[in-house]
Amino acid sequence: MIDILFSIFASLVLLSALAVVLNRNAVNSAMFMIVSLVATAGLFILLEAYFLAILQILVYAGAVMVLFLFIIMLLDVDKGENFNFKTRKLSLCATILGVLLLLALILNSFSSNNLPSVELFLIEDSSFIDPGAFDNKAKAFGQLLFTKYMLPFQVIGFLLLVAMIGVIVISKKPKF
């Protein structure tokens, strides 16, 4: 059951990502991007990271993609792109690079030194014993965010403030 779901979600992620890259229309690209992000959330659910899956749908497929679509429709950017790709030399380089990476991946997957296939741990209520163990509850996130990762949490909050002020300053019309 879970391998069927895995193949469905994985192929959905990869095909829609390919459609994002290859589509001529930027709005269609954004729509396929939403499909890809939601399918990635499906993969997160298969990994039993439910909190991250719902966060992915809320933040990425919700807020970020709405921002993208808003800007695409605001700017009307499709009128100048009569052909999709940059110069022929660069596309050749990119394709060669891609094929090389894919070859490395395939070679690695059929050689014997790939990653050990461990069984998936069953999640038990082990957070009292080991607070760093994987847990699907949001409580585990909160516990780590406010103890071990306190400083990065504060820095991230400050980063959001900086980004907000930066966006306001950038998008303000100059007075002169």
Added chain:
Amino acid sequence: MVLIGINEFIYVASILFLIGLLGVLLRRNTIVIFMSIELMLNAINLALVAFSRFNNSMDGSIFVFFIMTVAAAEVALGLAIIVMLYRQRQTILVNELKQLNG
């Protein structure tokens, strides 16, 4: 219970990263390049969650949390810059934005 190992998730993540890289290299539209960068970040998120799950450790998931926050801030700033660019130059195609090319 589970037949899918960590390898499959890492393959999907690396192919997704590859597709995003190709998008960054091939496309001319700045917004689509931005979306390809998001795809690459998404691939990293997938790999981190897979490692976190299979290593039975919470640290990778926390990192995904941070990466999502940074990506949201990055998208807001980048799109503001793109809007400014369009206001000044009336284009966002990267082959027409070569003032720094000398």
